[in-house]
Amino acid sequence: MNIGPGTVIGGYRIERVLGAGGMGKVFLAKHPSLPRFDALKVLGTEVSNDREYRGRFEREANLAAALDHPNIVAVYNRGEDHGQLWIAMQYVDGTDASAALTEFPQGMTPERALRITTEVGRGLDHAHRRGLLHRDVKPANFMLSLGGGDEGCINEERVLLADFGLAKSTEDTLELTQTGTFLATIAYAAPEQLSGQRLDHHTDIYSLACSFYKLVTARNPYPGAQPALVMAGHLYEPPPRITAVRPDLPTAVDDVLAVAMAKNPRERFDSCHEFTSALERALHHGESVVTVRTRPGAAAPEPPTARQEFIDPTLPPAESTTADPKTPARKRLWLATGAVAVTVTLAVGGGLWAVRDHTPDAVASPTTTTTASVAAPKSVAEARHQNPAFLGKTIAAVDVTGENGYRPEVAIHLQPSPQATFFEALGFTYHHGCTRVDDEPTPRPLAATYNPSDVGVLNQIDSGYLLAVRSDTNSGKGSMVHLPETITLRKATVLVLDDPIAVDALRNWTDGSEQILLEKLVPILRKSVK
The missing domain is CATH 3.30.200.20 (Phosphorylase Kinase; domain 1)
Known part of the structure; x- marks a missing residue:
């Protein structure tokens, strides 16, 4: 027709x-x-x-x-x-973010990119709460209306997410159709989309992070001339450092994108609002969301045990994996992957790309170097001896509890107390401002909202380290997401402890608390205290 x-x-x-x-x-x-x-x-x-x-x-x-x-x-x-x-x-009378980006060869301003990403994130969160995934989040689907002011001010442009007509229910969680058609744009596709795994709202969050990267740098997060190279980046390469392209940005933005683009969906932010809020704090305050992950069950990725080959089906098949050296070798991209054999055919850009896992009889040892884990110290004296960096460093600990990450209850641990004595035995100096007045109980409740005119104890902690001991409803990911601003706006380095066993041991001191903290808290301090 x-x-x-x-x-x-x-x-x-x-x-x-x-x-x-x-x-x-x-x-x-x-x-x-x-x-x-x-x-x-x-x-x-x-x-x-x-x-x-x-x-x-x-x-x-x-x-x-x-x-x-x-x-x-x-x-x-x-x-x-x-x-x-x-x-x-x-109908949106305007353009889309991809077209608008052509006017900025070095990328948009971070502020405009953040605003666009935040507006799109609001729409996505709305859809996710109603059980819908978008699954093709990309700048070309970010519609920008013309500015409403006399001069078409960018601040007045409206942002809308398009193509929800091709959205899917969260109950339908496989990305590949029965005929093998792939439904996302690979430049922004999450690893679970490319490998045919089940999807959830974290998939859209990954693509939104990729889109922010593109808007700010005018580059794809994983550039490549061939679809297989792009797919390999999403599946196996670490999240790109945006500061390598835009060194004017705070390095905290790298940390935020590393969380949003984590290979494991469960390690990403849990909502677009969490992602864009962390992004805003990183851009405007240089605040990082990344700390040691202490959530139970958050294990490190398993070492590779097999190889994966991305094959261009337009090329003739190889005769064998041990071809005669005189025979021209077909280009291959060998990648580390799991040992489970799987074949997935993706329709990308009009051509088919087969993803095949091979489990060889013998797999070479990984070439990456890992640091041997340090055994938990058996005593406070041993921990102090193993960690000379602790000596003389100032530290304080603050409890964060409550039903909502935005309105938590905050309380500071004071000295003298078993908690302060433990830190000082490790070599730290407990912050002098965190001292009991008369017979005051500890911990001391504090206001969760930052007030520049407040001369309270937290406002005195602008150096050293501040340990946030979290059990609020937004805890459990080892990050500073949704910590109250009275904590995050401190100049002190904020560390997070949210392992439930360690949190209980520190708050409710018993004879067994010391050994639990030696096992669960000291590794966090060792990694972060310099």
């Missing part, structure tokens, strides 16, 4: 083409009865005739139509005309 100006589809009269993609075209179309223009996405005949896709399209378009949020492009209607599926959406 030839579609052009004047063509009527589902009652909508086509005005002009707005854009085109791999699945169809988007047109500006006049509404059948209302005095407005909508964006009409018409899917190609091949896609429309795919029985599996038709069912997915109808089910998920219905779910997306129920979303009502100022940062999400609204889905109005859907249907079929002359064998082609169509979906009517809100």
Whole structure:
């Protein structure tokens, strides 16, 4: 069916083409009865005739139509005309972030990129709370309306996330269709998407972090001329350091992106709000969210036990893995992976890429060097001897409890107390401002909200180390996410202890507390105190 100006589809009269993609075209179309223009996405005949896709399209378009949020492009209607599926959406008079980025070869300002990312994150969190994933978060889907001021001020531009018509329910958690079609853009795809694993809201958070990286640097997080190289980056390379491209940014931004782009979805932020809030604090205050992870069960990645080969199916198969050296070797990318054999076919950029795991009879030892773990000291004296960096360093400990990370209860441990005595036995100097007044109980409750005019004890802790002992509802990830600003705005280095056993041992001192803290707290101090 030839579609052009004047063509009527589902009652909508086509005005002009707005854009085109791999699945169809988007047109500006006049509404059948209302005095407005909508964006009409018409899917190609091949896609429309795919029985599996038709069912997915109808089910998920219905779910997306129920979303009502100022940062999400609204889905109005859907249907079929002359064998082609169509979906009517809100028309945004403006551009998209990918097109806007072409005007900034070195990247947007961090402030504008943060604002765009934050607005998109609000829309995503809204969808996630209603059981929908987007699964194709990328700058090309970030719609930017024209500024409302006389000069089209950027601060007044509106940000909306488009293409929720292709969203999916969180109950449908596999990314590959039965026919093998891949539904994301690999430049921003999370590792679990590329490997065909189950998805959840952390997948969209990963893609949002990749999008922020692109907006600020004008580069993809894992650049590569071949899809296999890009996929390899997402699957196996560490998160890129944005400061390597933008050295003007605080290094804390690297830490935030490292969490948001963690290979393991469970190690990422739990919401877009957490991610963008941490990003804002990193950009504006240089505050890092990364500390030693003490959450039970947060084990280090297992060493590689197999190899993975990304194969271009347009090339002839290799005769064997031990080919004659005289025979030209086909280019291969060997990557470390798990030992479970799996084959996944992805339709990317019009070509198929096969991902195959091979478990060889013998696997070479990894070439990376690891540091031998230090056995837990058997006594405080031994811990002090092993860690001369502790000597003379100032430290204080503060409890963080409560039902909400934004309004927690905060209390500072005072001296004299068993807690202060323990730190001093390790070689630290407990902060002189944290001293009991008369028969005052410890810990002393404090205000959780930062007040520059407050001359309280925490305002005196602007050097040394401050240990946040967390059991609030946002604890458990070994990070400073949602810590109250009265703690995070300190100039002292903030450390986090949130292992439940260690937290209880420090707060409720018993004869067994010392040994528990030697095993669980001293490693945190050893890694962080310099």
